[in-house]
Amino acid sequence: MKRIINSTAFVYLFFCAIAYAEVPTFTIEIRDHLFFPSQLIIPANTKVKLIVINRDATPEEFESYELNREKVIMGGAKAIIFVGPLVPGDYPFFGEFNPKTAQGIIRVEN
Amino acid sequence: MVDAVLLVLREVLEAALIMSLLLALSHKLQLRFRWSLSALFLGLMGSWILAQYTYEITDAMDGTGQELLNAVLYFSVVLSVVVLSVLILPLAFAPPLATHRRTPDSPESGSRHKLIYGLFIIIVSFSVAREGSEIWIYLSGFTNQSDMISSVYIGAAIGAGIGVSLGAITYYAFAFMHKKYFVPVFLLVITLLAGGLSMQIAKQFLQIGLLNSTAPLWDSSFLVNEHSWLGELLYALLGYDARPAPIQGVFYLLTVSPILLAWVWHTWRLRANTHE
16 A cells, blocks of 8 residues: 555656756736736747746736636745647737736747 | 626526526426525625635635635536436426426435435535625725725626526526526526536636637637627526537546436337337
8 A cells, every 4th residue: 555655656756857847938017917927938839838826915826828728826925827839920828817907928939 | 886786696696507407497396496595695695604614715725715615616516407307308208297296205306306305405406606706805894995895796786686686587587497498598508607617617617727829729709709798698507618628528428428428328218218
């Protein structure tokens, strides 16, 4: 039983290591219901790690239909979201809790 | 206020559609509807608890807690829907529902009914918990803004009202369906719904990098844009995605196959029996 738990934990951590290993990382901050930067440029055809830090006290939901990503980020918390590989183009994202102000775009360039 | 209406509407709609479909099935199978009260109560309690522990959930498992929990909730719903579909599928091949007499005295049907009630409760309560928690989190952000809070609450109430109304329309559309068509149409819709939810599971794993995405299978945004009202409705009902990743397609097929296989098996068995 202990062996099963150990090997499951090992496999899980192994996959986490794969997931988190050596991936270009970009940071987006949320301040006053705005994204900083509101336009982010990332390389094409590459898996990218986005770190979204919510500097507001209230929660926000990072969402993008084009990127197919959706995550609630509590006040003061940060979230890790993987995107890509993506073909070149513009991929808008928004804060679902404050959609009028929290808007941004991820530009994928070669 | 419009933002609040739209957000709450989206969340409520997803849960309301599932609940309406199951209530209609419950009605057609001449089952009691009391399961829906337990399911709603459990779902609302669950959504509240999930919202209270969001910080802890988010930080769990190295920051992947939210996605993993969502995946577990979606998976439970998908599994329950698949089991339910396979259970009621024989009804599509049986004589019309009008002649299907409920036999409350037979213990076999009693335990089968208990299982169906259990599946109903899991499906509805987990869906309500998942969607509801997001609404509580959203509303919690406005507690310190006394100027906006009343318009947000009103907007939320309106959104919830619209969602429930659409659910009611769905219920009546299905409940008043002709007996001959009900089971096949219901099975079709619920299968597509389960497929859509399975794509959500894949999306959670893609988001935390446990799965890798490649180029999308297609881009149907020229047909139905995800931002349009039709796109949003199709998303709520079928999990419509204009750019599905290949792994999402795999999850979809894995979910839909058991039901398709059960259908094929029953058709084959019916043919075999009628040829004897």
